[in-house]
Amino acid sequence: MATVMKFTSPAAEFPLGTVFENLPGVTVELERLIPHDTLIIPYFWVRGAGDEDVEAAFESHAGVTEIRLVDSVDGEYLMRAGWDREYVGVLSALVATNLVLLSGVGTSDGWQFEVRGESREEISEFRAYCQDKDIPIDITAVHALLPVRGEGYELTDSQREALLAAYERGYFDSPREASLEEVAADLGITQQSLSSRLRRGHRRLIAATLAGS
Structure with a gap:
């Protein structure tokens, strides 16, 4: 049965989290995770950045190959980041264990993630991967994902x-x-x-x- 897990991770442990050193008041929300031959390309929103140069705030990140501004809407910035698959972290753990990223929101206080696996075994594989690679996560909830009033609605x-x-x-x-x-x-x-x-x-x-x- 499909299973959802929620977990947290320290702000600095996630590559995009270093932005909080330059813009401590912003919120970063991951939008999509797209597998690619050589890159993991997450789209994400940046909120609370004011009029600062958002791209410049993401200047240096371990494993990151590119950060670029895609669009801006009402003071919110849609950006895209790419980094090598060999970089070890939360996103590489998701790709390695075939989990689906449902949400990921980061602030200077840390990151909150929600992911989905096709079974509890996939969730267990993710946990084991993080332990083996010393990726710091704190699991806060694990529960079965049930349809809501109809087959396939799969709302959290x-x-x-x-x-x-x-x-x-x-x-x-x-x-x-x-x-x-x-x-x-x-x-x-x-x-x-x-x-x-x-x-x-x-x-x-x-x-x-x-x-x-």
């Missing part, structure tokens, strides 16, 4: 909670009955975290319904 608990809270508060109504800030406050999370959960939840629902029709 946090995504389902966010979508339901936004729906019940009238966030999706026109005009809106509640703002993103109000729904986030109800859940006790930041607006950025709520926005991420809603976006990823929408993506999964569309993939399981409209895209599959």
